[in-house]
Amino acid sequence: MRGDAGHPYRIRFAKRGPVRFISHRDVARAFERAFRIAELPLAFSSGFSPHPKVSFGPALAVGYESDAEYLDVELTRPMPADDLVAAVTAGLPEGMAVTGITHLADRAPSLQEEISSLGYRVTVGGTTPEALAAAVEAFRSAPEIRVPVSRKGVQSVDDIRPSVLAIAVAGPDVLDVEVATRPRTLRVADVVTGLRTMSAEAASLEELRVLRTRQWIERGGARCEPLDVDRRSDAPEGAARALEACA
Amino acid sequence: MSDLWPRLEPLLARVEKPARYIGMERGSRRPEHGPDRVAWLLLYPDAYEVGLPNQGLQILYEILNERPDAVAERAYAPWVDLEAELRAHGLPLFSVDTHRPASDFDLLAFNLSAELVATNLLNCIDLAGVPVRAAERGAHHPLVVAGGHCTYNPEPLADFVDAFVIGDGEEVISEITEVVGAWKRSGRGNREGVLRELATVPGVYVPSLYEVEYDGPRLVAITPRYPDVPAVVDKRTVADLADWPYPKEQLVPLIEVVHDRLNVELFRGCTRGCRFCQAGMITRPVRERPLEQARTMVADGLRRSGYDEVALTSLSSADFSGIEGLVGGIVDDQAGTGGVSLSLPSLRVDAFTVGVASRIQEVRRTGLTFAPEAGTWRMRQVINKLVSEEDLYSAVDAAYSQGWRRVKLYFLIGLPTETDADTLGIAELARNVVAIGKQYTKGASATASVGGFVPKPHTPFQWFGQNSVEELRRKVSLLRDDLRRGNAKLRWHDPEASFAEGILSRGDRRIGAVVERVWRAGGTFQEWSERFDLGRWLDAMAAEGLDPDWYVTRHRTADEPLPWDHIAAGLHRDFLWNDWQAALAEHGLPDCRWTPCYDCGVCTGYALEHVVASPVPPAGGSQGTGQVLGDQAAVPVRFLQRQVSRAR
Numbered sequence: 037m038r039g040d041a042g043h044p045y046r047i048r049f050a051k052r053g054p055v056r057f058i059s060h061r062d063v064a065r066a067f068e069r070a071f072r073i074a075e076l077p078l079a080f081s082s083g084f085s086p087h088p089k090v091s092f093g094p095a096l097a098v099g100y101e102s103d104a105e106y107l108d109v110e111l112t113r114p115m116p117a118d119d120l121v122a123a124v125t126a127g128l129p130e131g132m133a134v135t136g137i138t139h140l141a142d143r144a145p146s147l148q149e150e151i152s153s154l155g156y157r158v159t160v161g162g163t164t165p166e167a168l169a170a171a172v173e174a175f176r177s178a179p180e181i182r183v184p185v186s187r188k189g190v191q192s193v194d195d196i197r198p199s200v201l202a203i204a205v206a207g208p209d210v211l212d213v214e215v216a217t218r219p220r221t222l223r224v225a226d227v228v229t230g231l232r233t234m235s236a237e238a239a240s241l242e243e244l245r246v247l248r249t250r251q252w253i254e255r256g257g258a259r260c261e262p263l264d265v266d267r268r269s270d271a272p273e274g275a276a277r278a279l280e281a282c283a
Numbered sequence: 284m285s286d287l288w289p290r291l292e293p294l295l296a297r298v299e300k301p302a303r304y305i306g307m308e309r310g311s312r313r314p315e316h317g318p319d320r321v322a323w324l325l326l327y328p329d330a331y332e333v334g335l336p337n338q339g340l341q342i343l344y345e346i347l348n349e350r351p352d353a354v355a356e357r358a359y360a361p362w363v364d365l366e367a368e369l370r371a372h373g374l375p376l377f378s379v380d381t382h383r384p385a386s387d388f389d390l391l392a393f394n395l396s397a398e399l400v401a402t403n404l405l406n407c408i409d410l411a412g413v414p415v416r417a418a419e420r421g422a423h424h425p426l427v428v429a430g431g432h433c434t435y436n437p438e439p440l441a442d443f444v445d446a447f448v449i450g451d452g453e454e455v456i457s458e459i460t461e462v463v464g465a466w467k468r469s470g471r472g473n474r475e476g477v478l479r480e481l482a483t484v485p486g487v488y489v490p491s492l493y494e495v496e497y498d499g500p501r502l503v504a505i506t507p508r509y510p511d512v513p514a515v516v517d518k519r520t521v522a523d524l525a526d527w528p529y530p531k532e533q534l535v536p537l538i539e540v541v542h543d544r545l546n547v548e549l550f551r552g553c554t555r556g557c558r559f560c561q562a563g564m565i566t567r568p569v570r571e572r573p574l575e576q577a578r579t580m581v582a583d584g585l586r587r588s589g590y591d592e593v594a595l596t597s598l599s600s601a602d603f604s605g606i607e608g609l610v611g612g613i614v615d616d617q618a619g620t621g622g623v624s625l626s627l628p629s630l631r632v633d634a635f636t637v638g639v640a641s642r643i644q645e646v647r648r649t650g651l652t653f654a655p656e657a658g659t660w661r662m663r664q665v666i667n668k669l670v671s672e673e674d675l676y677s678a679v680d681a682a683y684s685q686g687w688r689r690v691k692l693y694f695l696i697g698l699p700t701e702t703d704a705d706t707l708g709i710a711e712l713a714r715n716v717v718a719i720g721k722q723y724t725k726g727a728s729a730t731a732s733v734g735g736f737v738p739k740p741h742t743p744f745q746w747f748g749q750n751s752v753e754e755l756r757r758k759v760s761l762l763r764d765d766l767r768r769g770n771a772k773l774r775w776h777d778p779e780a781s782f783a784e785g786i787l788s789r790g791d792r793r794i795g796a797v798v799e800r801v802w803r804a805g806g807t808f809q810e811w812s813e814r815f816d817l818g819r820w821l822d823a824m825a826a827e828g829l830d831p832d833w834y835v836t837r838h839r840t841a842d843e844p845l846p847w848d849h850i851a852a853g854l855h856r857d858f859l860w861n862d863w864q865a866a867l868a869e870h871g872l873p874d875c876r877w878t879p880c881y882d883c884g885v886c887t888g889y890a891l892e893h894v895v896a897s898p899v900p901p902a903g904g905s906q907g908t909g910q911v912l913g914d915q916a917a918v919p920v921r922f923l924q925r926q927v928s929r930a931r
Contacts, residue, residue, distance in 0.1 A: 062539070070589060
């Protein structure tokens with residue numbers, strides 16, 4: 037939990053190109069190094085081995101690209117947003133860049149608690165544009181779609197349909213999908229497995245390339261960009277959290 | 284320009300740790316190739332996470348890329364999953380920097396830091412699309428060269444490597460670049476011509492230019508086939524590390540690797556004279572980096588890498604003559620940066636003082652490792668690791684009193700003249716160390732890590748017959764049983780792996796066929812316990828009609844020609860033999876950095892001298908021999924005059 041004295045910032049970043057092959061953990065280490073290279077005034081946890089107060093949103097699978105990754109970092113004093121964007125990007129690996137930043141209100145809820153859905157653009161192969169369109173249509177109208185899923189080595193058969201909030205064809209071999217993070221985050225691979233059950237022509241569908249396009253936070257029934265919620269108000273201390281217009 | 288990336292990329296989605304193959308580390312280069320530039324592919328023949336941190340490879344990578352007539356890229360052994368994909372798709376080994384096929388380079392330059400990577404060397408050559416045997420290569424194939432400590436006995440790999448480089452690489456790579464550049468400009472004709480030319484470069488050994496003569500199992504001689512080929516190849520040595528502040532931009536990997544931290548080399552060489560230690564023998568004399576240069580390299584390196592840990596590396600870092608001042612300077616430089624941890628690998632217990640301990644603990648602490656190497660004073664006199672029990676206990680006391688909780692202790696088993704009492708002394712020491720720690724903290728722990736001793740070329744123990752697998756196993760179980768009492772933990776190296784290392788360590792050219800058989804049978808990544816199989820090695824020895832015990836467990840005789848007699852580290856054979864006899868008589872030898880020269884042959888033979896950062900010896904500089912060292916004026920050592928900005 038954040039202390040009142042600190043200055044939490046929410047950073048949005050992209051991960052594109054070959055760097056998509058590094059893991060969530062590697063991304064965290066890359067940021068810790070970039071922060072030190074930028075000589076940011078990081079706030080540290082107390083304890084035997086102090087570490088910078090940094091927390092990330094939902095993990096991105098190794099090999100997936102993203103235009104919408106987020107992290108929160110706490111500084112000991114405020115810094116101009118533009119300086120932060122440039123300084124941090126300069127220390128990141130090629131293909132990773134900071135694309136937005138917000139000075140958060142104190143005690144804003146964490147990304148892990150708040151992110152409610154994830155948008156992906158999925159390039160697929162193994163089928164025709166017509167079969168793909170038909171499979172997506174069938175998927176949308178199906179009341180339930182049961183696919184075998186594996187969680188921590190335990191196999192079960194789940195109905196994934198309620199977790200797919202939106203699915204649409206965006207090109208001859210491209211899909212846009214939005215999946216819920218609750219009760220648990222649905223994997224893109226499970227959506228593709230579900231699509232394969234829609235028709236014989238779709239049975240050989242395969243996921244070729246995945247780009248995470250958006251993450252959303254739900255507030256009052258609306259989907260919000262994570263940089264637009266919980267902004268620090270310029271009002272005096274004790275002012276309520278500013279709730280920005282949501283999508 | 285042939286970039287394999289578009290064809291590799293889809294394969295990477297199917298393999299473990301795909302980021303091993305993407306390059307893009309901070310500090311990496313994408314050099315522009317051209318007909319007027321010699322293209323080096325620097326290969327570490329093991330997995331990326333083991334090879335990336337290798338400092339030797341990174342130093343050469345920078346030096347070559349600074350040259351207008353050279354480019355250097357890097358490659359590592361693809362893990363078995365990617366290897367299978369590459370072979371299935373007809374793709375070759377590639378560089379991680381620009382994903383160029385290995386065969387597009389003029390030289391494949393291997394780093395050989397461990398014996399068991401031998402089969403990976405063959406696999407990498409094969410994956411490059413190059414014949415594994417040097418004799419089968421043509422003018423259009425890259426030259427296969429190798430450097431690193433294992434090249435001090437190059438014979439087991441002599442059939443596969445066109446040229447070995449013995450010793451420090453900083454200078455000789457430029458000379459090789461010039462020879463290969465001339466060959467390239469002349470249209471890369473006759474391969475033997477360029478090899479003959481390379482053989483005239485000091486420090487370069489071209490095995491195909493030597494005749495090997497046997498008498499039954501015995502080696503008789505290795506002699507040059509031409510008059511212009513040297514009968515003995517001497518190692519290369521850079522005289523002053525101050526001239527080589529490399530790596531300037533240490534690579535910062537995107538995934539976790541071993542030694543994942545900034546590494547700054549404090550000095551090269553060691554004169555403690557531990558008789559089991561090949562590195563200490565072959566890298567003489569001591570060349571310390573100037574204190575201020577080391578301090579600047581640490582500060583700059585941390586700033587540009589973003590690392591929060593730095594290791595001060597050498598064969599015995601606490602022996603650096605300016606260690607207390609340097610540690611203090613680093614601590615002062617890092618004040619207010621939010622925590623950097625400092626580690627001193629390879630600590631000598633007699634040089635680790637409360638002063639150093641207290642400065643290190645001002646920054647963040649990492650685990651502490653000491654290497655007493657043997658469990659009894661008698662045994663330590665044999666190996667010339669003259670550390671007293673009192674020294675060990677006071678170092679450990681200093682560490683625990685300054686807040687460390689975990690101490691790791693390194694030992695060797697299977698040393699010459701070792702008795703069970705010596706072996707059990709290891710357990711005794713470890714238990715006593717834990718007891719000292721318990722006085723300071725309830726959570727104190729100590730781990731004794733034991734490895735089976737493998738005798739190495741160019742050391743006084745090169746004549747010693749290694750312990751058999753069974754004998755090493757028996758000693759491990761002695762320790763395991765004994766350490767059921769007390770709180771010390773035990774870890775040990777696989778005795779079977781030590782046996783295979785023994786085959787390669789002192790093998791002759793006939794072992795090449797064994798290496799090839801093990802490789803053909805699928806024996807790659809032999810440094811990895813889950814992939815290692817001694818059975819393959821023994822089968823290959825049997826198939827070649829070679830007796831493993833003749834190579835591994837047999838004591839050598841004084842008059843016997845050794846397979847590395849034509850490779851010189853500068854040490855007189857007489858010195859090594861006399862030191863071997865002194866070992867058997869349990870006589871120690873002092874550290875010649877601070878006491879009179881006993882003429883091992885290196886300084887006198889190569890006109891070199893020790894270079895020290897401070898004229899005052901560090902704590903423990905007397906090497907435990909009881910000699911009293913006076914003030915600095917009385918230290919009988921000469922100091923090399925440092926030249927300001929030496930031209931290169």
